[in-house]
Amino acid sequence: MQLTLHADYAFRVLIYLGSHPDRPVVSTEEISRSYGISRHHLVRVVQTLSDHGYVKLSPGRLGGVSLACVTHSIRLGDVLRHVEPNLRIVECFDIKTNTCPIISVCGLKSVLGEALDAFVKTLDQYTLDDLLHRRKRTALAKLFAANS
Secondary structure, three states: OOOOHHHHHHHHHHHHHHOOOOOOOEOHHHHHHHHOOOHHHHHHHHHHHHHOOOEEEEOOOOOEEEEOOOHHHOEHHHHHHHHOOOOOOOHHHOOOOOOOOOOOOOOHHHHHHHHHHHHHHHHHOOEHHHHOOHHHHHHHHHHHHHHO
16 A cells, blocks of 8 residues: 555655744745655645644745644544545445456455555554654754755
8 A cells, every 4th residue: 555645745744843843834845845845746735734624824925834733633544534535445445436347256345445444543543743752853853954
């Protein structure tokens, strides 16, 4: 299973913001530079995170993005469900577009569904705060500073 870049970048944005708790806002340009990723794509990711209440957007020249809630309330499984709405691992997960001729007798769909549920349930056990323990937060901030 592979997540889209949209989901990957969403987690990266949250980690970046969580590792800078003393900053009222951070520019998308700064986040983009720190990770070496497309600012254009990042803006769409930030908008998705804002739409689901994970970040706040501050418009204007001095604006940027900030966390909209505390890190211990951001469940990784919830983030994934919001930014990766299409978690179909194989074609038969979507009855409307399925063309597999053996769907009525194949057991793969149920096994993959169980595996996907286990994956998301594991993410449900963790929060952004779990990724940002005090030592990690400091180490992350140093790494980001070195890449800026």
